[in-house]
Amino acid sequence: MKELREQFGDEKDHFFANFNKEQCGKYLQYKKKGKEDGKMPEDLAGRVARCILWMDRPSPTASFDDDDDILPTLMLKPKMIIPTNLRRMTMPESCLV
Numbered sequence: 208m209k210e211l212r213e214q215f216g217d218e219k220d221h222f223f224a225n226f227n228k229e230q231c232g233k234y235l236q237y238k239k240k241g242k243e244d245g246k247m248p249e250d251l252a253g254r255v256a257r258c259i260l261w262m263d264r265p266s267p268t269a270s271f272d273d274d275d276d277i278l279p280t281l282m283l284k285p286k287m288i289i290p291t292n293l294r295r296m297t298m299p300e301s302c303l304v
Contacts, residue, residue, distance in 0.1 A: 208237050208266075223258045227251070231258050238264050 231254035238261040248254045
């Protein structure tokens with residue numbers, strides 16, 4: 208997302224006008240909440256329409272490439288996250304600062 212924002216600016220300024228199919232796909236994956244959102248549209252027009260629809264959704268609490276999402280990490284003691292399976296992680300209360 209950082210790369211797209213640097214290239215195009217804020218989505219409320221451009222409304223995805225110059226996005227291609229892949230760029231819209233990245234944005235939709237970023238804003239997706241879960242399986243209840245359904246399958247991503249195949250065509251560009253459908254993807255742009257959904258990008259505009261989801262534009263006001265809150266961003267995920269942590270992203271993979273934005274440095275400003277460091278707060279949740281700072282609230283944990285190092286090496287205290289215990290993975291229980293691939294879909295869910297458990298943090299014992301002793302991990303919280």
